Amino acid sequence: MNKRKYYIVSAEALPEIFIKVAEAKRMLQVGEAATVGEAARLTGISRSAFYKYKDAVQPFQDMKAGHIITFYALLKDSPGVLSSYLSIFANSGANILTINQTIPTNGCAGVTISAETSEMSEELDAMMARVSSAEGVLKFEILAG
Numbered sequence: 243m244n245k246r247k248y249y250i251v252s253a254e255a256l257p258e259i260f261i262k263v264a265e266a267k268r269m270l271q272v273g274e275a276a277t278v279g280e281a282a283r284l285t286g287i288s289r290s291a292f293y294k295y296k297d298a299v300q301p302f303q304d305m306k307a308g309h310i311i312t313f314y315a316l317l318k319d320s321p322g323v324l325s326s327y328l329s330i331f332a333n334s335g336a337n338i339l340t341i342n343q344t345i346p347t348n349g350c351a352g353v354t355i356s357a358e359t360s361e362m363s364e365e366l367d368a369m370m371a372r373v374s375s376a377e378g379v380l381k382f383e384i385l386a387g
Contacts, residue, residue, distance in 0.1 A: 263287065266278070266281035269281045269284060309358075310359070312357075313354070313355045314353070315373065315382045316353075317352075317353055319349050326377065326378065327378070330373050336369065338355055340354075
């Protein structure tokens, strides 16, 4: 039996057809297109290309829905930075399960958070962008999920 393999690949490295199929799927999901034909036309692909790749193309955040994700951040050791960082998680609807902070050295501390993401009220990418641009966040990434 063939077991499926999955890869995480930057969108910039993918052939354009995969990006367009993902966009067509999004349009169908949110109601911007009523039919596959309409979504295909709006994204500039054929219906046959959509059907060929629709089951193989999935945005990263969709694959992570309902899972526990472990995040790592390097934060400045300044009053309020950790609190602001945790507020972003709380406001996104992520359920923080564990928090581990290293002892600050050289004015920075590493913080690892494991969170349940199935009840998030915003897209994972949007939450990650908010964290990455928050004051005092020097580095932010997904470690596992």
